[in-house]
């Protein structure tokens with residue numbers, strides 16, 4: 001093996017080299033990279049990161065949050081070219097942050113505006129007698145819908161969350177949506193987080209205690225215990241519906257993006273009042289036609305349950321939902337065991353995120369960075385296209401379609417530049433128009449949620465804004481990237497385009513091995529087992545020839561089997577086990593789209609980098625002279641997701657995470673890269689599984 005002698009010895013290179021060395025297993029030479037590349041590349045990480053760290057991306061995320069915290073906890077320090085708008089938006093986000101930090105004021109504020117909200121729900125959906133078993137029917141449907149519509153206007157939700165999105169059957173149009181409440185993947189600013197089915201995990205005494213706080217009318221009528229039992233029974237039935245609903249005839253994309261007419265949705269689930277809520281929330285003059293409903297079969301069953309439940313219980317559930325969504329911002333919500341500064345920084349992730357982004361961008365992201373990341377991304381798209389042309393399992397007609405979609409893929413790099421322009425204070429001020437920041441944490445949350453609800457429904461007035469970014473999850477200090485499948489758009493925020501994943505000052509194999517792999521991962525998502533159902537115009541339909549679609553599906557089986565055979569292990573090699581002491585394996589079916597993207601990202605990024613390296617080879621790194629440039633590229637890839645998760649952590653991860661556990665994300669894609677096997681001189685040279 002010939003090593004590198006021409007070395008880069010700049011401070012950035014020395015730092016990068018030292019990080020790679022600390023992550024490497026102390027005795028990496030004793031480990032076979034061909035079978036255990038995770039241990040080889042990341043074996044040193046757990047001992048070097050003994051406490052707070054869980055993985056490389058969360059390390060980067062907390063460093064990025066610290067940048068914003070630093071700025072917000074110090075007096076405003078204007079740049080030379082700052083305008084009064086710059087100061088205004090700084091004060092907005094600093095005020096939002098300070099109110100969150102003011103634990104005394106939160107405690108003194110008691111229930112804040114929650115009783116007013118509850119009174120409003122009771123006014124719209126009145127219950128005379130909390131002891132009555134009269135079920136929800138007829139005119140009460142209308143009242144329930146009024147209450148849900150009110151909940152929507154204050155950014156909360158019952159069962160599913162009303163909003164708007166692009167119609168996947170007619171991608172130039174925005175239509176109303178009814179989606180599952182998904183706290184971790186919501187695109188909304190301060191989106192709803194409370195799901196009423198969580199009542200099923202509480203015991204009767206706790207529910208009674210809550211009723212005493214939020215529903216004194218029921219207590220006065222002596223209905224507390226009966227209402228609590230009824231709520232518990234209701235939520236248990238709801239959980240039953242959530243677990244038992246299956247939609248065997250539809251695939252994942254069709255279930256998540258199911259569209260129908262509002263009239264048909266109402267007919268299938270009359271108690272949920274789709275038409276009524278949409279009519280109330282949509283702009284005046286909006287012509288109601290189609291809507292999107294996630295997991296359609298679920299809602300017919302929820303509607304039936306509602307119609308068989310006492311109206312008093314349904315109203316109480318609506319009140320619990322209101323309370324549950326605002327409970328994190330009132331008295332008693334502050335967990336003394338948690339670092340409040342960190343908690344409030346996480347809150348900023350979901351509140352005035354684009355203003356916080358401006359502060360972050362000014363510190364950590366230059367035009368040159370943006371240009372360099374754009375080049376990486378563009379090169380990745382080219383390489384992906386070249387791979388498409390070479391695959392032998394797809395016919396020419398389908399290849400032409402796939403290349404057409406790739407050609408149309410929008411790349412959003414760093415930050416939004418139009419709605420809003422995250423670097424422009426005037427644009428940000430206009431975007432957040434209507435948000436009022438005060439010293440009350442509760443009022444700030446309410447104001448932001450109301451603003452966001454308006455923004456959501458205004459989108460129905462059209463035309464479709466092609467420039468927006470999701471409002472959560474990918475703003476500028478987030479160490480994450482995304483393929484927005486319904487928009488054929490790959491987003492690479494500034495927060496993930498940072499050292500150690502990307503730097504303009506180190507050899508290209510490091511940035512391509514890491515950020516390049518991540519970028520390729522996002523490109524591939526447009527063509528994974530889920531994304532491939534969206535055509536060149538982001539219409540959800542079958543647009544490939546049958547034989548190419550069958551060939552694709554057949555190849556995915558290799559990935560499912562490959563990952564399903566991998567026992568889940570912790571950083572120390574301990575195997576994750578069930579309570580019955582059975583070995584837990586990676587769920588190859590559940591993680592399939594991510595696994596396709598991981599392998600696609602790695603092989604595509606290698607191709608993109610290799611072309612550049614052939615043209616002008618880059619220097620080696622001090623202390624790592626024993627590695628070839630190809631090996632260094634793969635080390636950068638392997639160290640992107642080093643972690644110190646225990647076997648127990650991984651057991652949980654396997655059951656909830658759409659990605660394979662970190663160790664498998666390093667180990668398996670390496671085995672699917674012929675170039676990796678060549679670089680590390682593995683006995684087997686062919687990739688185990690291959691799609692793109």
Ligand SMILES: [Zn+2]
Pocket residue numbers: 521525594597
């Ligand atoms: Zn992904």
